[in-house]
Structures are given as structure tokens and as C-alpha cells.
Amino acid sequence: MVRRLLSRASSEQKINIELGRTGEERSGSQYKGVKIHGEVLLGFLFICIVQFSHADTDPSDVAAINNLYTALGNPVLPGWVPSGGDPCGQGWQGVRCNGSVIQEITLNGANLGGELGDSLGSFVSIRAIVLNNNHIGGSIPSSLPVTLQHFFLSDNQFTGSIPASLSMLAELTDMSLNNNLLTGEIPDAFQSLTQLINLDLSNNNLSGELPPSMENLSALTSVHLQNNNLSGTLDVLQDLPLRDLNVENNQFVGPIPPKLLSIPNFRNDGNLFNINVNATITPARPPHSPVPVSPSGTVVSGTPSSGRLPTKPTDGPTAAKESNSVKSKKNTKRVVWISISSILMFVIVVLGLLLFVPRCSRREQVNKSSKQHQVGKYGGERQNPREYEGFVQPPSQTEKVPKGAVVRPKGDQEEARRMRAIPKLQGEQEKNEQRMGTIPKLLDHEIDMSSLDVYSMPSPPVPPPPPPLPTESVIVEPTSFHKGANFNPPKKSPVPPTFAKTFTIAALQQYTNSFSQDNLIGLGMLGTVYKAELPDGKILAVKKLDKRVSNDQTDDEFLDLINNIDRIRHANIVELIGYCTEHGQRLLIYEYCSNGSLQDALHSDDEFKTRLSWNARIRIALGAARALEYLHEQCQPPVVHRNFKSANILLDDDVSVRLSDCGLAPLITKGFVSQLSGQLLAAYGYGAPEFESGIYTYQSDVYSFGVVMLELLTGRQSYDKTRARVEQFLVRWAIPQLHDIDALSKMVDPSLKGDYPAKSLSNFADIISRCVQSEPEFRPAMSEVVLYLINMIRKESQQSESNE
Numbered sequence: 001m002v003r004r005l006l007s008r009a010s011s012e013q014k015i016n017i018e019l020g021r022t023g024e025e026r027s028g029s030q031y032k033g034v035k036i037h038g039e040v041l042l043g044f045l046f047i048c049i050v051q052f053s054h055a056d057t058d059p060s061d062v063a064a065i066n067n068l069y070t071a072l073g074n075p076v077l078p079g080w081v082p083s084g085g086d087p088c089g090q091g092w093q094g095v096r097c098n099g100s101v102i103q104e105i106t107l108n109g110a111n112l113g114g115e116l117g118d119s120l121g122s123f124v125s126i127r128a129i130v131l132n133n134n135h136i137g138g139s140i141p142s143s144l145p146v147t148l149q150h151f152f153l154s155d156n157q158f159t160g161s162i163p164a165s166l167s168m169l170a171e172l173t174d175m176s177l178n179n180n181l182l183t184g185e186i187p188d189a190f191q192s193l194t195q196l197i198n199l200d201l202s203n204n205n206l207s208g209e210l211p212p213s214m215e216n217l218s219a220l221t222s223v224h225l226q227n228n229n230l231s232g233t234l235d236v237l238q239d240l241p242l243r244d245l246n247v248e249n250n251q252f253v254g255p256i257p258p259k260l261l262s263i264p265n266f267r268n269d270g271n272l273f274n275i276n277v278n279a280t281i282t283p284a285r286p287p288h289s290p291v292p293v294s295p296s297g298t299v300v301s302g303t304p305s306s307g308r309l310p311t312k313p314t315d316g317p318t319a320a321k322e323s324n325s326v327k328s329k330k331n332t333k334r335v336v337w338i339s340i341s342s343i344l345m346f347v348i349v350v351l352g353l354l355l356f357v358p359r360c361s362r363r364e365q366v367n368k369s370s371k372q373h374q375v376g377k378y379g380g381e382r383q384n385p386r387e388y389e390g391f392v393q394p395p396s397q398t399e400k401v402p403k404g405a406v407v408r409p410k411g412d413q414e415e416a417r418r419m420r421a422i423p424k425l426q427g428e429q430e431k432n433e434q435r436m437g438t439i440p441k442l443l444d445h446e447i448d449m450s451s452l453d454v455y456s457m458p459s460p461p462v463p464p465p466p467p468p469l470p471t472e473s474v475i476v477e478p479t480s481f482h483k484g485a486n487f488n489p490p491k492k493s494p495v496p497p498t499f500a501k502t503f504t505i506a507a508l509q510q511y512t513n514s515f516s517q518d519n520l521i522g523l524g525m526l527g528t529v530y531k532a533e534l535p536d537g538k539i540l541a542v543k544k545l546d547k548r549v550s551n552d553q554t555d556d557e558f559l560d561l562i563n564n565i566d567r568i569r570h571a572n573i574v575e576l577i578g579y580c581t582e583h584g585q586r587l588l589i590y591e592y593c594s595n596g597s598l599q600d601a602l603h604s605d606d607e608f609k610t611r612l613s614w615n616a617r618i619r620i621a622l623g624a625a626r627a628l629e630y631l632h633e634q635c636q637p638p639v640v641h642r643n644f645k646s647a648n649i650l651l652d653d654d655v656s657v658r659l660s661d662c663g664l665a666p667l668i669t670k671g672f673v674s675q676l677s678g679q680l681l682a683a684y685g686y687g688a689p690e691f692e693s694g695i696y697t698y699q700s701d702v703y704s705f706g707v708v709m710l711e712l713l714t715g716r717q718s719y720d721k722t723r724a725r726v727e728q729f730l731v732r733w734a735i736p737q738l739h740d741i742d743a744l745s746k747m748v749d750p751s752l753k754g755d756y757p758a759k760s761l762s763n764f765a766d767i768i769s770r771c772v773q774s775e776p777e778f779r780p781a782m783s784e785v786v787l788y789l790i791n792m793i794r795k796e797s798q799q800s801e802s803n804e
């Protein structure tokens with residue numbers, strides 16, 4: 001658009017010059033030269049004004065993003081068009097620019113399908129492509145932008161192999177391709193990726209050995225490769241500065257390089273490390289001969305150092321492939337042998353025990369009941385491991401069947417992780433044990449199996465994982481998700497956040513004019529929010545946590561919190577830009593939302609309120625629903641917002657929703673804030689009934705969402721003490737009237753001036769009544785709400801098209 005204006009400006013300038021010349025020729029005036037210069041100057045000024053007032057997106061970026069949009073199947077994305085447009089000038093949803101070039105595309109959990117197309121490589125200067133949690137399929141394009149630093153495509157449906165063109169991404173710092181359907185070998189393309197810090201390729205079907213060039217990843221601190229079919233040794237990783245390495249459930253063979261054993265967070269269960277790999281070439285002992293292993297399945301001593309398979313092929317690619325296939329066949333045979341001998345030995349042990357039990361049972365009777373109780377509970381939970389049954393998962397979550405995994409909702413992924421953390425052989429054994437009902441007996445008699453040979457005897461039963469959270473009672477501490485989530489939780493030291501930067505107090509003082517009153521935006525229960533202006537003119541919001549809130553947390557806990565907020569990235573969620581922890585102060589730095597909160601828009605600013613058309617309100621509801629859907633159903637681990645209200649629905653420049661305070665539940669549930677927050681939620685009419693019993697679940701967020709929808713429909717506050725007593729609590733007043741069409745039309749916000757389709761209004765009211773039901777289990781999942789709202793929007797646009 002600006003380009004068009006510019007060319008218009010220069011042609012006007014040309015016309016002026018020509019007109020000047022013609023005038024000069026016609027009149028012969030002595031001021032001819034002055035006239036020419038005046039016109040030129042005007043034209044020049046016009047160009048300058050145009051240039052300063054518009055961000056003319058680079059044409060190459062426009063073409064690239066148009067192509068991406070088309071490849072994605074033209075989804076509903078505010079601002080986006082399949083051809084032309086000005087993504088930087090017009091603020092397309094999820095697009096960030098630096099001047100006229102696109103820097104980031106962030107569309108997490110935006111329900112995107114289609115593919116990525118073949119023009120990503122044409123972006124001029126893009127730094128981040130963040131498309132996690134969508135349903136995008138096809139292969140990852142080989143044409144990639146060389147300027148890319150953050151490349152996030154996890155939780156999609158990508159197929160094919162990882163492109164070797166990765167080698168061109170010399171500036172890449174983070175890449176997550178996990179939870180897709182990728183196959184083939186990891187390409188040997190890491191030679192120049194010396195900036196790469198985080199790499200996640202977990203939960204795919206990748207095979208083959210780790211490529212030799214991985215040893216060049218000199219900045220790599222976190223690698224997740226779990227749940228693939230990768231084989232070979234881990235040698236290429238041994239000299240990297242890793243702090244977090246997960247290789248669980250692959251076919252890696254040993255020995256584990258000793259240096260890796262000192263990585264603070266190293267998970268390696270479910271591999272073949274404990275196998276004498278020499279045996280696969282020249283069997284030094286039969287496949288079922290003993291190798292000492294720890295209960296977790298890792299080698300503890302006597303690891304055969306001579307038994308290493310060569311990591312790199314020496315006879316060229318064909319030989320390497322052949323050797324790989326021979327290896328994998330041998331591995332398979334070995335696993336079959338191990339399984340058969342384990343089962344045989346297991347049957348022998350069980351029979352032995354059956355004979356042995358009657359003699360022991362009298363001795364053990366005193367302890368028996370309590371232990372059996374535990375075991376019974378464990379068995380039951382394993383058969384029904386869902387953490388929150390009530391949720392309908394979005395299609396992507398039910399369609400994807402990762403290798404060897406049971407289809408379960410993503411909300412269950414922690415349980416799944418626990419299950420996967422159990423070595424495969426043990427997993428098989430356990431199933432048998434459970435089927436045959438022998439675990440209780442084994443436990444009752446505390447037979448120490450850890451000293452027994454893993455090949456001739458089943459390994460010890462894995463201790464039961466912590467019980468999954470019951471459907472209804474995610475007790476008021478959402479951190480419990482984190483605590484109970486990991487099987488055998490490793491002691492982890494906080495890993496630096498991926499996106500969030502550290503700020504110093506001195507810098508923040510400078511940006512906020514020493515936290516002056518003029519910069520104060522508002523006050524919440526956790527602290528005060530200030531407006532900050534960076535030297536480059538960028539505006540941020542700085543949340544300075546109250547001392548009482550900070551004092552409740554250790555430094556590690558705070559960094560954990562930052563890490564958790566940092567991974568929450570979604571087009572409808574306020575982005576954490578950085579944090580500061582210095583001199584006992586803790587501050588969170590967020591992007592600034594220039595249009596304030598929905599609460600202000602609806603209840604404090606009459607002019608803004610009248611601008612909120614019915615359509616705008618549905619879109620705001622959809623944006624907020626998508627944010628919650630992402631937190632509940634797509635985040636890992638899932639996040640309960642716990643403070644959902646119109647004051648936390650912020651509106652950005654183009655009035656798109658940016659939900660704030662996401663991931664802050666651990667602060668809210670601690671210390672003095674805990675009580676205060678409960679009182680506030682209840683007092684302001686957002687608190688679900690179950691909150692009174694100290695229970696706060698995902699469904700409680702859904703209830704609060706229903707209240708916000710009521711605010712959108714009625715234009716009334718959730719609690720308004722200026723109204724007549726029966727009308728003070730919005731839900732109490734509105735609910736009985738929601739199904740009565742006449743009453744409904746009287747409840748609608750008068751600022752809408754009757755400008756809304758009646759059908760749409762009653763659909764909206766239906767969603768509200770489902771969300772605010774007093775029984776939590778009857779409330780819909782947020783993915784359902786999103787679908788309802790999308791359908792409403794679709795129907796309306798179809799209707800308005802047919803009316804035209």
C-alpha cells in the first residue's frame with residue numbers, strides 16, 4: 001500500500017515538474033525556476049511524510065507470507081490476506097516486524113491446518129517462526145530462511161524427514177519439531193549450527209544414528225530425543241555443554257559416555273545401553289547372559305568398554321545403511337530373545353512364589369492390608385490413566401498416534417511420560433504381572449529382584465507413579481501438575497528461559513522513569529504495573545512483584561516460574577519479554593497492550609464500548625477461548641489460569657485479545673495472595689461454586705470464561721454494587737433468563753443498539769449457560785467452546801453472504 005503511495009508521490013512529483021515546465025514555456029515568467037523547485041520540494045516532502053507514516057512491508061516478505069497463508073488454507077486470521085497487503089503496516093495477527101521487514105510469525109494453537117508451502121526461504125530477515133500446537137501437515141520445507149533463530153513446529157502433523165537445508169541456519173538458537181510424525185534419519189547438517197541452544201525432536205519416528213556433525217553444537221544445552229527409534233551410541237554428544245538430555249525410549253546402545261552421566265538432567269531409560277554391543281557382532285555371550293543394571297535400566301557397573309559399535313560409518317553411505325539395518329535386525333532379535341526369556345523366567349518365578357506364598361503369608365499378614373491397598377490403587381490407575389476425563393480433545397490430539405503410544409488426550413501427557421519412562425522391557429513385564437495379578441504378592445513379600453539378572457529374571461516392579469489428579473480436584477495449587485508429573489522426577493537446576501531476557505534494575509529504572517507515578521498503569525494483587533519505554537522507543541509493561549509475593553519464592557522457584565511462563569507462547573496471550581531478579585526485587589516484563597483491558601473497554605470507556613460491535617465481541621470471546629484452550633489442552637504441562645476475568649483480557653493495537661497473567665497461578669496460590677485471590681474472585685462474581693470448597697480446576701476457568709461472555713453480552717460488570725440487590729451478581733441475575741428469547745433481548749447491552757443477529761445472540765447465550773453450570777463436569781472443554789464460536793462466526797458470514 002505504501003509502495004503504491006510512494007509511486008503515486010513520485011509520479012505526482014513528475015507531473016508537477018512537467019506542469020512547471022509547461023507553465024514556464026507558456027508564460028515565460030521569471031519565477032519559472034522557483035516554481036520548478038517548489039514543486040520538487042513539495043513532492044519530496046510528500047515522499048518523506050509517506051515514508052515516515054507507513055511501514056511498507058518488504059515485497060519479498062509480502063510474497064512469502066501470502067504464499068504461507070495460501071498453503072495454510074486461508075484460515076481465519078485477522079488481517080491476513082492471500083495476496084498483497086501490508087503485514088507490517090496493518091498489524092496482521094501474530095506478525096511482528098522491525099520497520100518494514102517481518103521478524104516473527106507467532107501463531108501457536110491457532111487451529112491452523114494445511115501446509116507450510118515453499119516460500120519460507122523468501123522471508124528477508126525473519127527471526128522466529130512459532131507455529132506450535134496446530135494441525136499443520138506435509139513435510140517441513142527445504143527452503144528455510146537463513147536468518148531464523150527460533151523455529152518451533154512442535155505438536156503438528158508434519159511428515160517426511162527433517163530437511164538437510166537445516167545446515168544453512170547458522171543463527172538458529174532454538175528448534176522444536178517434537179510431537180510430529182517425522183521419519184528418516186536426523187540429517188548430518190549441524191556443522192554450522194554453533195548457536196543452537198535447545199533442540200527438541202522427541203516423539204517422532206526418527207531412526208538411524210545421531211549424525212557426526214552434532215558434535216559441533218558447541219552451545220547446545222538442552223536436547224530432547226525421547227520416543228523415537230534412534231540407534232547407535234551417544235558419543236557425539238559427550239563433549240557438548242549439555243544440562244538437559246533426554247534420550248528415553250530409543251534403541252541407543254552403550255556404553256553411556258561417562259561425561260554424560262554428570263548432566264544435571266539426564267534421562268536415558270528404555271534403551272539398550274545395558275547390552276554388550278559387541279555381542280551383536282561377535283557374540284561374546286548368549287543374548288540372555290546377565291548384565292548388571294540398576295532398577296531404572298541403566299548400566300551401573302561393568303559396562304563393557306570394548307563393546308562399542310562404531311558410531312560413524314567408515315565404508316561409505318551404502319555400507320553404513322546396511323550396517324544400520326543389520327544392527328537394527330540384530331537389536332530386534334535380541335529384544336525378542338530377552339522378552340521370551342524374561343517371560344519364561346517370570347512364569348517360573350510366579351510358580352515358585354505361588355508355592356512360596358502360603359508359607360510367608362502368615363508372617364506378612366500384619367503389613368499386608370496397607371500394601372495391598374496401595375497396589376490395588378496403582379493397578380486401577382494404570383488401567384484408567386486419564387487425568388481429566390471430561391475434556392473433548394481437539395482433532396489433532398486424537399488423530400495423532402505416536403509410535404508405541406496409546407492415544408490419550410494431551411492433558412494426559414504427563415501420565416504418558418511416566419508410562420514411557422518405564423523401560424520397554426519392564427513395561428511388558430508389568431502388563432503381564434498386572435494381567436496375572438501377581439504384583440501384590442511380589443510386593444507383599446518384598447522379594448528383592450534388583451539383584452537378579454535382567455535377562456533371566458524380570459526386573460523389579462517399578463514403584464507406582466504418584467496418583468494422577470482426580471477429575472475434579474486439581475487442588476488450588478496448580479504447581480502440583482509439575483510436582484506429580486514426572487516418573488522419578490530428576491533434580492533439575494533451572495535452565496535459562498528460551499525467549500525471556502534478563503533486565504537489570506538500573507535499566508528498568510531508566511525505562512520507567514524511576515517507577516514514577518506517571519508511568520504507573522495499574523495495581524493488582526501481585527504488585528504494580530508500570531509502563532516502560534526502551535531507548536528504541538518500544539513500550540513494555542513491567543510488573544513489579546510485591547515483596548510479600550517475592551519473599552514466598554526461592555530463586556530457583558522464581559526461575560522455574562519464568563521458564564514456565566516463557567514456554568507459554570500463543571497469539572492470544574501476552575508475551576513475556578523478560579524478567580529481573582536483583583536486590584531482592586522480582587519483576588516480570590511483558591509486551592505492552594495499548595488498548596487496555598476488556599474490563600476498561602466495557603465498563604469505563606463509553607466511547608470504546610459503543611465501538612465494540614457484536615462481531616467484535618464474538619471475536620474477543622473467540623480470542624479469549626483460544627487462549628484458554630491453549631493453556632488447558634495444548635500446553636505441556638497444562639496450565640490453569642486461575643484468575644480469568646475481563647481485567648486480564650488485554651487488547652492490543654488492533655483490538656485482538658492478549659490474555660494476561662498466564663502461568664502466574666503458582667504465585668496466586670501462595671501465601672497471603674492465596675486467600676486474597678479467592679476472596680476477590682468470589683467477590684467479583686468470577687469464582688465458580690466449587691471454589692468455596694478450595695477446589696480450583698480447569699472447569700473453574702471455564703466458569704469464569706462464561707462470566708466474561710456474559711459481560712460481553714450484557715455490557716454489565718460481573719459484580720456491580722450500584723445496582724439493585726437482585727442484579728448485583730451478573731450470573732445470578734442473568735442465568736434464569738438466558739433461555740427466554742424475550743428476556744434475552746432485554747438483557748443485551750444497550751450500546752449495541754439492537755445491532756446483532758437474534759440467532760447469534762441465542763447461540764452465544766447457549767454457550768454461556770453451558771459454561772456457568774454449577775456442576776463442573778457438565779461445563780464444556782475450551783476446545784468445544786472454540787468450535788462453537790467458530791461455527792457461529794462461519795454461519796453468520798454465510799448468512800450475510802446469502803443476504804447480499
Ligand SMILES: Nc1ncnc2c1ncn2[C@@H]1O[C@H](COP(=O)(O)OP(=O)(O)OP(=O)(O)O)[C@@H](O)[C@H]1O
Pocket residue numbers: 521522523524525526527528529541543574590591592593594596597643647648650660661
Ligand atoms: N501488558 C500490559 N499492557 C498494558 N496494560 C497492562 C499490562 N499488564 C497489566 N496491565 C494493566 O495493569 C493493571 C494491573 O494489572 P495486574 O495484572 O497487576 O492486575 P489485575 O489483573 O488488574 O488484578 P489482579 O492481579 O489483582 O487480579 C491493569 O489495569 C491492567 O490492565
